[in-house]
Amino acid sequence: MAEAIxxxxxxxxxxxxxxxxxxxxxxxxxxxxxxxxxxxxxxDGNILAGNYLLGTILIITGVAIAKK
Structure with missing residues (x-):
C-alpha cells in the first residue's frame, strides 16, 4: 500500500x-x-514596470518549459 501511495x-x-x-x-x-x-x-511607474517585467518573465518561463 505504501508503494502505491x-x-x-x-x-x-x-x-x-x-x-x-x-x-x-x-x-x-x-x-x-x-x-x-x-x-x-x-x-506608481516603477511598480508598474516591475509588474510588467514579472508578467513577461512568467510568460517566457512558461513558454520555455512548454517547449521542452
Missing part, C-alpha cells in the same frame, strides 16, 4: 511539473499584465 505522489508531481506548471506560469503572467493595465493611473 509513493508511486501516486511521484506521478502526480511529475505530471504537475511537466504539464500544468507551464500553463500556470503563462496564465499567471497574463493575469499580472492585464491587472497591471487596469491599474496604470493608480500605481
Amino acid at each position: 509513493k508511486n501516486f505522489i511521484i506521478s502526480f508531481f511529475t505530471a504537475f511539473f511537466t504539464k500544468w506548471l507551464e500553463d500556470f506560469f503563462i496564465f499567471t503572467g497574463a493575469v499580472v499584465i492585464i491587472v497591471n493595465t487596469y491599474l496604470i493611473t493608480i500605481v
Whole structure:
C-alpha cells in the first residue's frame, strides 16, 4: 500500500511539473499584465514596470518549459 501511495505522489508531481506548471506560469503572467493595465493611473511607474517585467518573465518561463 505504501508503494502505491509513493508511486501516486511521484506521478502526480511529475505530471504537475511537466504539464500544468507551464500553463500556470503563462496564465499567471497574463493575469499580472492585464491587472497591471487596469491599474496604470493608480500605481506608481516603477511598480508598474516591475509588474510588467514579472508578467513577461512568467510568460517566457512558461513558454520555455512548454517547449521542452
